Amino acid sequence: MARLRYISYSPHRCSVNTDHIVWTSVTTREGIEGLPQIIWQDSMPWREANLWAMQRATEREVCIDTVRSNMTSILMYANWLEQSKTDWWYFPVKKADRCLVRFRGHLIVQRDSGLIAPSTATQRMRDVINFYRWLRANGFLTSDWPLWKEKFVSINFTNAVGFDRTIAVQTTDLAIKNRKLNIEKLEDGLIPVSAEDRDKILEFARDNASWETYLFLMLGFYTGMRIGTLSDLKVETLRRAVPDPQSRDLYKIAIGPGARPSVKTKFGVTGFAWITKPHLELILIYVDSQQRQDRVSKAKEQNKNLVFLTRHGNPYTTGNTEKSSALNVEMHNLRKKSKATGNNFLEGFYFHRSRATFATQLAILLVPIAGVVNALAIIKDALLHKDEATSLRYIKFIERTPAKAKIANEFSRVFLSILSEGRSDDE
Template sequence: MATLEVIRFQRHEPNVPEGDSPDTVDWRASRADGELPTIVWASGETWSQANLWAHHLAEQRDPQTVMASMKHLASYARWLEAEGVEWWHFPEKKSERCLFKFRKALIAARDAHEIAPSTASARMAAVLRFYRWTRAADLICPGGSMWEDRELKVKTMNTFGLERTMRVITSELVIPNRKVKGGFHLEDGVLPVTEEGRRDIQAFADVHASDELSLMLAIGFGSGLRLGSLCDLKIATLEHATIDPLTGWRRMDVGPAARPPVATKLGVSGKVPIWEELRARALEYAASPRRLKRQAKAAAEHRGLLLLNRYGNPYTQGAVTTEMCRLRAKALDAGVHVFRDFYFHRSRATFATLLMRVALKVLPVGEAVDLVREACLHANADTTMDYVKFIEQSKAMRESADAFTQAFLGLSKRDVSRA
């Protein structure tokens, strides 16, 4: 199976002296070394074209964008290997072309709730960007068109009432980001777990998971932090968390504007709540011998991170996902079935749902939405409103189920009495 690996690289430039052409050329490091995601096939060979694209992106985009694009491309590479299709396979018949087959597979996975609609759209878009670049760089010669593009005219109006028309190039392979019928899902296509399920997950993780993963789950359930923010959480962030005089919660400053900065999705800055007991647990772990040994191995720029792996390096989302998969398998073997469809991001949805339920009991809907939006750093209120709709829908479904059960049992009792 194709894998996504991270390599360290350093750019070099030739140092050619003036005058006659020298016999040898000295190469000097031009910039500091950095990390570059690289796709490796199951055979051990690298996907040269994809890795060149990653290098091209690294020149223009931030590391998170490069990693996200390469993760999508790595998923495409794994699909190619599983289907036995070459990435340059573009026969005359459209349905046999690799990209059209991949699009069909993504739509099927989306409809089966295996991936979120946004993931399907983003994955297809990333793969298309890769192919557009390879075609522009003459790294692929399919002998014909790989797909058909079409031009759309989009009219926009500014605040002064002036209308503008923009030309947008789209493709027949684009997957619209539409919600799938047959289920209600929250941000990123996830659903929360019940309070009982949360307790079971945390209790099992406290015993069978590493101290780091157990703490990550506790912070995820207790503050709603995303996994990327957790991997970049600093000890100083916890130490500097201030007390909210209205609620008694602690609030952590996160985002690029925080000091120290903590990575967030889309670079949003804000204050995230954390319970005092959870903060105390995290600070206790920060001073534990286990973590201090890891800190001693870490580079200077990483020693302030709360979570370090055994080699003293920062945790990556891939490493946490791998450990979660192992914990899930162990839990299912032990009969803890709440783990079956659980993955880390559901801890965030669980926190937001619980906070919204509590807020709706004591605040008007508008103020409750503002509270949860600020706590979860949502980019827009629509994402937060989905939690209100989810709670209302869940309540209506429970009441309907109770009414149906009572009617059914009542009918059964009447039938029994008549008999």
């Protein structure tokens, strides 16, 4: 499968001197740290896509995090191209056989089966279309017929002072509408897994995944920290963990821009994350292990203090993104191994769901003991939510779940009794 790599880009200018080319560093332009680049399965770069990312980042059209997000969509497209053995320039006369049309159908199938969110399908298709607009505008792709049909959609809205306004938005017939699925989701559109599946996932990861992946999952399930926060954890952060005054087996670690050392969090919220004593001790054992020291030896000086590094000595995430290509590859391989053994508890599971699972299990424990009001405050602090509305979703979720289970059981009982009565009448 294709991979997304992040490089340190330094602007250079080339000149031809007689029989050789000379590259000269351009000191008047700033470099870019963490520029996303796509590498095909055969280790060759996708030059057109990489040039698109470089141009947008260097010309400051958008921020680098937006470029990374767009390139994640292009990565998904590249993986589909390789799996379907399709060329990105394949646009035959028959519309149904064109690469973009087929990829659109692939996204719709994934959306309808619940593998990706409707908003994700919409965004991926939009990013791919924007990439093809750039390809045509810069002469990298020519076609004897239109790649899609352009159209304009009018959007009505009311501004801040109450006036009605209408704006025209350019779109195409390949765009995917953002139709939300009728599935109950929590923070960031996540769905938790059951405690039973959580234990199965951790046990399977312990035996079949790398030590780092297992620790990532363990911390995700039992601390609720996001991938961006876990990837930015410092060794000093763990060593400065303080025991909770009310429980000797529970520790708190400071995270956020206000912590020392600072640890990245979403929206820049500063606070404390909970971690149990056994989990903290296990992470500290890993910190001092030879396996981690081998990775530290390959890392740049500014990254040596990170708890988690890839086997090449790089951080798992770059910038403020919540996505990690290295961890995504690990999770993909873990799901394949699980499927090969006939297990389905990893089907459709992604790392981000570990956070929703932690919050849900925390709410299940707290509400009967502390009540809704106190549970709401504790959940908000434990997950560093910026507002209580997000925390309240978890409480409402666990309150509705038993009612739904009771209704389902009652429906099944009535339905089965009707079936049994029907069989008796037939006899």
